[in-house]
Amino acid sequence: xxxxxxxxxxxxxxxxxxxxxxxxxxxxxxxxxxxxxxxxxxxxxxxxxxxxxxxxxxxxxxxxxxxxxxxxxxxxxxxxxxxxxxxxxxxxxxxxx
Amino acid sequence: xxxxxxxxxxxxxxxxxxxxxxxxxxxxxxxxxxxxxxxxxxxxxxxxxxxxxxxxxxxxxxxxxxxxxxxxxxxxxxxxxxxxxxxxxxxxxxxxxxxxxxxxxxxxxxxxxxxxxxx
Amino acid sequence: xxxxxxxxxxxxxxxxxxxxxxxxxxxxxxxxxxxxxxxxxxxxxxxxxxxxxxxxxxxxxxxxxxxxxxxxxxxxxxxxxxxxxxxxxxxxxxxxxxxxxxxxxxxxxxxxxxxxxxxxxxxxxxxxxxxxxxxxxxxxxxxxxxxxxxxxxxxxxxxxxxxxxxxxxxxxxxxx
Amino acid sequence: xxxxxxxxxxxxxxxxxxxxxxxxxxxxxxxxxxxxxxxxxxxxxxxxxxxxxxxxxxxxxxxxxxxxxxxxxxxxxxxxxxxxxxxxxxxxxxxxxxxxxxxxxxxxxxxxxxxxxxxxxxxxxxxxxxxxxxxxxxxxxxxxxxxxxxxxxxxxxxxxxxxxxxxxxxxxxxxxxxxxxxxxxxxxxxxxxxxxxxxxxxxxxxxxxxxxxxxxxxxxxxxxxxxxxxxxxxxxxxxxxxxxxxxxxxxxxxxxxxxxxxxxxxxxxxxxxxxxxxxxxxxxxxxxxxxxxxxxxxxxxxxxxxxxxxxxxxxxxxxxxxxxxxxxxxxxxxxxxxxxxxxxxxxx
Numbered sequence: 001x002x003x004x005x006x007x008x009x010x011x012x013x014x015x016x017x018x019x020x021x022x023x024x025x026x027x028x029x030x031x032x033x034x035x036x037x038x039x040x041x042x043x044x045x046x047x048x049x050x051x052x053x054x055x056x057x058x059x060x061x062x063x064x065x066x067x068x069x070x071x072x073x074x075x076x077x078x079x080x081x082x083x084x085x086x087x088x089x090x091x092x093x094x095x096x097x
Numbered sequence: 098x099x100x101x102x103x104x105x106x107x108x109x110x111x112x113x114x115x116x117x118x119x120x121x122x123x124x125x126x127x128x129x130x131x132x133x134x135x136x137x138x139x140x141x142x143x144x145x146x147x148x149x150x151x152x153x154x155x156x157x158x159x160x161x162x163x164x165x166x167x168x169x170x171x172x173x174x175x176x177x178x179x180x181x182x183x184x185x186x187x188x189x190x191x192x193x194x195x196x197x198x199x200x201x202x203x204x205x206x207x208x209x210x211x212x213x214x215x216x
Numbered sequence: 217x218x219x220x221x222x223x224x225x226x227x228x229x230x231x232x233x234x235x236x237x238x239x240x241x242x243x244x245x246x247x248x249x250x251x252x253x254x255x256x257x258x259x260x261x262x263x264x265x266x267x268x269x270x271x272x273x274x275x276x277x278x279x280x281x282x283x284x285x286x287x288x289x290x291x292x293x294x295x296x297x298x299x300x301x302x303x304x305x306x307x308x309x310x311x312x313x314x315x316x317x318x319x320x321x322x323x324x325x326x327x328x329x330x331x332x333x334x335x336x337x338x339x340x341x342x343x344x345x346x347x348x349x350x351x352x353x354x355x356x357x358x359x360x361x362x363x364x365x366x367x368x369x370x371x372x373x374x375x376x377x378x379x380x381x382x383x384x385x386x387x388x389x390x391x392x
Numbered sequence: 393x394x395x396x397x398x399x400x401x402x403x404x405x406x407x408x409x410x411x412x413x414x415x416x417x418x419x420x421x422x423x424x425x426x427x428x429x430x431x432x433x434x435x436x437x438x439x440x441x442x443x444x445x446x447x448x449x450x451x452x453x454x455x456x457x458x459x460x461x462x463x464x465x466x467x468x469x470x471x472x473x474x475x476x477x478x479x480x481x482x483x484x485x486x487x488x489x490x491x492x493x494x495x496x497x498x499x500x501x502x503x504x505x506x507x508x509x510x511x512x513x514x515x516x517x518x519x520x521x522x523x524x525x526x527x528x529x530x531x532x533x534x535x536x537x538x539x540x541x542x543x544x545x546x547x548x549x550x551x552x553x554x555x556x557x558x559x560x561x562x563x564x565x566x567x568x569x570x571x572x573x574x575x576x577x578x579x580x581x582x583x584x585x586x587x588x589x590x591x592x593x594x595x596x597x598x599x600x601x602x603x604x605x606x607x608x609x610x611x612x613x614x615x616x617x618x619x620x621x622x623x624x625x626x627x628x629x630x631x632x633x634x635x636x637x638x639x640x641x642x643x644x645x646x647x648x649x650x651x652x653x654x655x656x657x658x659x660x661x662x663x664x665x666x667x668x669x670x671x672x673x674x675x676x677x678x679x680x681x682x683x684x685x686x687x688x689x690x691x692x693x694x695x696x697x698x699x700x701x702x703x704x705x706x707x708x709x710x711x712x713x714x715x716x717x718x719x720x721x722x723x724x725x726x727x728x729x730x731x732x733x734x735x736x737x738x739x740x
Contacts (some may be wrong), residue, residue: 060171064361105401110477117477125456127456192733280522
């Protein structure tokens with residue numbers, strides 16, 4: 001059971017590494033999803049260990065927010081790809097035309 | 098107990114599929130004919146690669162599904178609690194507010210013709 | 217006990233694949249597997265509802281979205297193993313070490329108190345009642361957020377250009 | 393401990409063996425049904441009434457050459473049929489074939505695992521059904537396959553929405569997510585002859601669900617994923633021998649699972665068929681057998697309905713399909729849900 005605490009920390013850190021190191025936007029979004037997964041796991045573990053049920057609700061809200069985040073993020077990527085034909089962060093110098 | 102049953106079921110289902118695949122690759126005959134391994138494109142030589150740009154409508158469908166699905170998923174627990182709840186009037190108000198917002202989003206989507214495929 | 221470790225190892229392997237795989241599509245499927253493993257962990261922890269929502273929303277929908285985007289954008293021309301910035305690498309490794317250290321301290325100090333409390337069978341009902349009573353306002357705000365996301369996505373993605381030049385080769389997928 | 397293990401294993405084997413064993417029969421019924429509707433004979437040479445034909449087909453699938461094209465992504469190409477099959481099998485785990493009964497002093501729940509989120513679990517798992525198809529389409533590296541997979545996914549997700557609204561309406565009426573309680577609410581009769589099935593309270597929801605399962609399992613009139621006049625065979629174009637057979641099996645098992653869910657929500661699940669109740673009073677074991685028989689009969693009728701529709705309705709065009717899903721069925725489902733909620737609230 002306690003191994004899951006380490007797992008959630010690991011997922012968060014791995015997601016962070018990926019988000020910092022990756023150059024393309026899609027991989028960065030994937031890594032952010034990993035981070036969110038790690039945090040959600042931690043919330044559930046805390047609710048299990050303290051009996052405080054509200055933290056499970058936080059997971060529900062996190063899922064709503066991650067859905068919105070992914071949807072808008074990917075829309076932006078598609079719009080960007082249409083205009084600039086690239087998805088690399090270092091090739092995007094300006095956002096407005 | 099529940100979880101153990103689930104794991105057993107899952108593992109047996111996977112094994113079943115694996116065994117079926119294994120049987121056919123063991124028993125099936127093998128002939129090396131190069132033409133057979135080409136891309137099928139109605140009998141003519143394939144043009145270009147399959148990874149090309151597809152219509153953005155597919156993506157819009159998926160994205161709208163995600164957002165509406167989240168809304169509907171959070172109606173399910175509401176539907177479960179309503180019958181035994183003591184404060185049904187309050188829950189109903191919440192439901193109506195929720196539905197109004199859902200409908201505003203839905204009407205926007207339909208009005209924007211984002212899902213019109215026949216143009 | 218064995219299942220814990222097995223699930224953890226599986227999750228770790230898939231998570232590593234997400235970050236270190238060379239192809240973005242492989243990363244996306246690895247993310248799907250990671251999310252499914254997390255759902256199994258939730259299931260094992262007894263939160264069946266959250267597990268189902270995880271499968272339905274995160275694994276079912278979000279991962280589909282990623283895959284769709286990957287099919288829309290021709291990713292063969294965008295490998296994700298570009299040369300990395302040395303300074304960024306060093307900074308990130310330091311950050312991670314610090315975070316790991318802090319977490320390890322916290323977890324090691326509290327691990328004895330973190331015992332599992334078996335929530336009663338009615339915990340689901342209690343959870344939902346809290347969601348629609350105490351957390352009524354945040355819940356409605358979340359739906360407003362979803363509305364904003366719907367509008368934003370449609371507006372960003374669906375704008376039509378009069379010149380179809382950049383849309384060359386797009387496949388309608390419809391019968392003419 | 394040992395007893396629980398044996399129980400789990402037995403239940404798993406029974407739940408897996410029933411649909412898998414029925415598969416050849418279903419395929420035979422489908423082919424003979426097609427022949428019947430088109431005034432042909434259909435397969436009738438192998439065995440009595442051609443009943444052994446499916447077995448011959450299985451043997452043939454095993455001995456066929458496995459073409460492994462060079463342009464595919466090897467790992468995902470092999471994984472896709474496996475994923476499709478496993479995901480199609482998983483929802484079966486929470487479908488009970490009878491009411492809980494006592495045997496050797498143990499209470500046995502005749503489903504693989506019991507949870508109070510049964511319906512929700514089944515939907516969550518069957519939502520993954522599009523991955524097998526998506527993987528197959530992508531791994532095949534073929535334009536037809538890719539287009540078929542994209543079409544199939546867009547179609548499945550679109551119809552899942554209207555399907556979920558009907559499920560929400562039913563869960564709202566039953567006030568529970570537990571399958572046994574749902575079926576309990578549907579046992580008995582109104583006015584002494586009309587079974588208390590959900591379809592009589594919520595015909596609109598039943599219709600939505602029915603359309604939804606046709607779209608989810610990619611059956612005609614919704615088999616745009618394989619429309620042979622446009623994209624040849626869709627996502628399984630590059631598959632041969634047993635790999636193709638796995639997709640085929642997955643489609644039929646998905647059909648069975650979704651029919652079972654439909655029957656649980658709208659036709660009383662394992663609740664006895666009218667006229668069976670006097671038999672069931674004889675002994676508890678007979679009751680269990682009759683309940684299983686009722687469920688199987690209902691599913692068989694559903695399968696026949698699938699075949700019937702397949703050879704009656706032509707295929708939709710893609711834009712018609714999307715318009716139907718998003719602009720007709722989804723608002724209908726939402727309106728149905730709102731009316732149901734308001735009706736229940738003001739009746740109380």
